[in-house]
Amino acid sequence: MSSSESEIRIQKIQEIREMGKDPYPPRYYPSDYSADVLKKFQENETPFQVNLAGRVILKRVFGKSLFMTLRDSKGDIQVFGHIEQMKDEYEFLKKKIDIGDMIGVKGEVFKTHKGETTVNAFEVTLLSKAINPLPEKFHGLTDVETRYRQRYVDMIVNPEVKDNFVIRAKVIQAIRQYLYQRDFIEVETPILQQIPGGANAKPFITHHNALSMDLYLRIAPELYLKRIITGGIEKIFEMGRVFRNEGISTRHNPEFTMIELYQAYADFNDMMKLTEEMIASVIKDIKGSTVIEYQGKTLDFTVPWKRLRMDEAVKQFSGIDINQVKDRDELEKKAVEAGLPADKIKGMEYWKLFNTLFEEKVETMLEGPVFITHYPSKTTPLAKNDPSNPLFVERFELFIAGREHANAYSELNDPILQKEKLMEQVSEKKSGDDEAMYFDSDFVNCLEYGMPPTGGLGIGIDRLMMIILNAPSIRDTLIFPHMKPVEE
RNA sequence: GGGCUAAUAGCUCAGUAGGUAGAGCAACGCCCUUUUAAGGCGUGGGUCGAAGGUUCGAAUCCUUCUUAGCUCACCA
Numbered sequence: 383m384s385s386s387e388s389e390i391r392i393q394k395i396q397e398i399r400e401m402g403k404d405p406y407p408p409r410y411y412p413s414d415y416s417a418d419v420l421k422k423f424q425e426n427e428t429p430f431q432v433n434l435a436g437r438v439i440l441k442r443v444f445g446k447s448l449f450m451t452l453r454d455s456k457g458d459i460q461v462f463g464h465i466e467q468m469k470d471e472y473e474f475l476k477k478k479i480d481i482g483d484m485i486g487v488k489g490e491v492f493k494t495h496k497g498e499t500t501v502n503a504f505e506v507t508l509l510s511k512a513i514n515p516l517p518e519k520f521h522g523l524t525d526v527e528t529r530y531r532q533r534y535v536d537m538i539v540n541p542e543v544k545d546n547f548v549i550r551a552k553v554i555q556a557i558r559q560y561l562y563q564r565d566f567i568e569v570e571t572p573i574l575q576q577i578p579g580g581a582n583a584k585p586f587i588t589h590h591n592a593l594s595m596d597l598y599l600r601i602a603p604e605l606y607l608k609r610i611i612t613g614g615i616e617k618i619f620e621m622g623r624v625f626r627n628e629g630i631s632t633r634h635n636p637e638f639t640m641i642e643l644y645q646a647y648a649d650f651n652d653m654m655k656l657t658e659e660m661i662a663s664v665i666k667d668i669k670g671s672t673v674i675e676y677q678g679k680t681l682d683f684t685v686p687w688k689r690l691r692m693d694e695a696v697k698q699f700s701g702i703d704i705n706q707v708k709d710r711d712e713l714e715k716k717a718v719e720a721g722l723p724a725d726k727i728k729g730m731e732y733w734k735l736f737n738t739l740f741e742e743k744v745e746t747m748l749e750g751p752v753f754i755t756h757y758p759s760k761t762t763p764l765a766k767n768d769p770s771n772p773l774f775v776e777r778f779e780l781f782i783a784g785r786e787h788a789n790a791y792s793e794l795n796d797p798i799l800q801k802e803k804l805m806e807q808v809s810e811k812k813s814g815d816d817e818a819m820y821f822d823s824d825f826v827n828c829l830e831y832g833m834p835p836t837g838g839l840g841i842g843i844d845r846l847m848m849i850i851l852n853a854p855s856i857r858d859t860l861i862f863p864h865m866k867p868v869e870e
Numbered sequence: 871g872g873g874c875u876a877a878u879a880g881c882u883c884a885g886u887a888g889g890u891a892g893a894g895c896a897a898c899g900c901c902c903u904u905u906u907a908a909g910g911c912g913u914g915g916g917u918c919g920a921a922g923g924u925u926c927g928a929a930u931c932c933u934u935c936u937u938a939g940c941u942c943a944c945c946a
Contacts (some may be wrong), residue, residue, distance in 0.1 A: 386880090386897075386898090386914075386915055387880060387896070387897050387898090387915085388880080389898065389899090390898070440906080440907080442905050442906075442907095442908055442909095443902090443908095444902055444903060444905070444908080445902045445903065445906095446902080446903045447902095447903075447904075447905090448903095448905085449904075449906075449908085459907090460906080462905090464903070464904095465903080466903090480896095480897090481896075489913085494904050494905080494906095494907070495905090496904065498904090498905090498906075500904090514880075515880050515881080515896055515897075516880085516881080516896080517880075517881040517882080517895095517896090518881035518882055518894085518895045518896065518907090519881090519895065519896080519907060520881095520894085520895065520907045521882040521883085521894095521895080521907095522880080522881080522882085523881070523882090524881090525877095525882090525938090526883085526884070526938070527937070527938045527939085528881095530938090532910050537922080539881095557930095580893090581945095581946085583944095583945065583946085584945090589945045614916090622892090624946090626944095626945070626946075628944055628945050628946090629871080629944055629945075630940095631940095631942095631944090631945090632940085632942090633945085633946075634944085634945065634946070638946070665887070697891085699893095723930065724930075735886075735910080779946095781934080785946085786945090786946060787946080788946095789946080796883070810924085817944080817945080831871075840946085841946095842946050848942050856946095857941095863938090866936090866937065866938085867937095868936080868937065
């Protein structure tokens, strides 16, 4: 990318070198940060010397003096330069330092006539000459495409973007801390898998040259984590990237971060308690309260959260009581009456129809946080049946702001039943459902050695971040969201 | 993948009875010793997303393509 402004700046680099200065010196050690300096000076207004480093984001020149705004990782501070103070170096600062350059500033803190705490510079060192000009100072960078593609510019110009990613790191740290304190062990399982399992999703395919075989990027770590539970580690979790070859939207990125955790001798009720306590605790840590605003709505994360059976939820929002419906034809008729498009649900299988009813009539209504419990056994092959009604399983999903944020069950550990359920998935795959699960015979073999009764949980970290950051799009929670390449 | 909308200077944006482009900021030159989006005077800067088409003439009208946003579908 070349422009006349870039060319002028490249010319300046040449001139700076001719002056005997290095436009990209090997090192510089600042000893102070903007925010600390401001705080310290405002406490007793006694002048003191500082040594800062940062980026010039504004510059105002008045002949024999000038003002700059310097931005470092903790914030902005004003720098003042004066010809009598800086002598020959003043001309260098005035002519060769541009908006966007990284500089080091040594000087003394004082207060301007207008009352702003400012550093009176006596030495300015160029640390890195910028060739590309920064976006305009007032409107900044608003073009969404450029903000995502060149996130570094977005972060320079919109510091709150940078802050959000720092918060993300703190949330992840808080989650790990919460689990470490409860004796969970962090494990790592294969991302390159021969049989992608643990979720209903289309996988990405890749290729191993030396083995001359295709491999899949994981869609979930679930089946490996259960192998570890079987192996005897009782409390484990994995936080990491999973990949699903599906559409992109404000709620979906092809790769996203998920935490899955498994606890032996626990069930989905224990997972529910853990979920609400962990998330409430993290939100309290980060936001200072369990009551937060999300996109104009108030969400209360104070425990305990609401629990609602799926059949009850469907009854509440659509008027249909699944337990009173005789067969699928009657359900289809009622679903159409409830407003579902007739052509879309025509011929749909009974429980799939029930699921669609839930998705269409209930999900977006759930502001939450609320646990929806007891999903149809038919649609959840890896969960344990509800002993009081085997048509349903011991499972919950967590809904916040009309979106799914977590999924958990009492893990199915009956190898024979598991095998049957996986075989059903295989036949559905054969009949055209490309999101049905693959058959993983080694996983079944593992269960045949006996897995303890176990509770398992998965939480979408990026979606949780949307809530915490009050972000309308998942892209605001990802430093580098997926983008199509620009054609040359 | 479908629908709707958008793409003009480095950035933010104007620009339709079609007549080969403007502003502010940024840049460059000059003036200016306390500014806060500093100010004043002047200068340079664009294959108007790409390719075709209609026309004497296209940023503007038509077609296709690319990218993005929203939305639907799929899903977490």
